[in-house]
Ligand SMILES: O=C(O)CCC(=O)C(=O)O
C-alpha cells in the first residue's frame with residue numbers, strides 16, 4: 390500500500406516562518422517535485438469566473454474555435470484543437486484542447502518578437518478580462534515560490550526576479566472532453582515533464598492527475614480544494630542540476646460516471662526571460678554531483694527544441 394502523498398504547505402509562512410518553510414518546501418520538491426500550496430491569496434471568485442469563461446469558450450462550435458488557431462505558432466497563443474499535442478515519446482495524441490494566454494507587453498516592447506500578442510475570442514469577452522487577471526495573479530504567486538526556492542538553493546531571495554520579469558510564461562486553459570470511446574489508445578495527458586521553470590496548477594475540476602514517484606509508482610495528486618499545485622519543470626531541474634526534479638506526470642482517463650463529464654484545469658507555465666542562459670548553478674555542483682549539463686542553452690532555444698518534440702511546432 391502506498392500511504393504517501395504530495396505535501397501540503399501554507400505559502401503565507403514565507404513571510405512569518407521563512408526558514409522552516411523554505412526547508413520544508415525544498416524538502417517536498419527534492420522528494421516529489423510537486424507541492425500543494427494553500428494560503429496563496431488568489432480569490433476563489435477570480436478562479437471561478439475564469440473557469441466559467443473558459444468553459445463557455447470550449448462550448449463554442451469547433452469552426453469558431455478554429456478561427457483562433459495560429460498556423461505555425463507552436464500553440465503559443467489562442468486555440469489548439471483536440472488531439473494535437475502529443476507527449477514526448479508517445480504514439481497517440483492527448484485527449485485535450487486548450488487555449489493559451491501569454492504576457493501582455495507595452496506597445497513597442499523589445500520582447501515583442503519572442504512574445505507574440507494575445508488573441509482574444511470576441512464571442513466570450515470574459516476570457517480576456519478574467520484570463521488576464523488570473524495570469525497576473527499566478528505570475529505573482531510563482532515569483533513568491535521562486536523566492537523560496539532561491540533561498541533553498543542558497544541564492545539571494547530575488548535571484549530569479551530579473552530573470553523572469555519578461556518571462557515567456559503561458560496560462561493554459563485545458564478542456565478534456567468526456568471520454569466516449571471504450572479503451573482508446575490515447576490518454577487525457579500522456580506521461581510528460583513540463584518544459585518551464587515551475588508550473589502552478591489551479592484546482593482541476595476532476596481527479597486524474599498522477600505523478601511518478603522516485604520508487605516508480607504512480608501516485609494520485611488529490612490537493613485540498615483551496616490549494617494550488619506547484620511543480621518543477623525541466624528548466625529548473627536543469628538549472629539546479631536535478632536538486633529539484635522535474636517529475637513525470639500524466640492525466641489518466643476517467644472510468645464510470647466521470648467519463649461522461651468534461652474535465653477542466655488551468656496550469657500556468659512560468660518561463661524565464663527568453664534570452665536567459667540556462668547554465669547549471671555552481672551551488673548545485675560538487676564532486677558527488679558533477680554538472681549534468683556542461684553546455685548551457687538559452688531558454689528560447691530550449692523551448693523551441695521541446696515544442697518540436699511535442700508536435701506543437
Ligand atoms: O490537467 C492537469 O491536471 C495537468 C495538465 C498538465 O500536466 C499539463 O498541461 O502540462
Ligand SMILES: [Fe+2]
Pocket residue numbers: 581582583638
Ligand atoms: Fe504537465
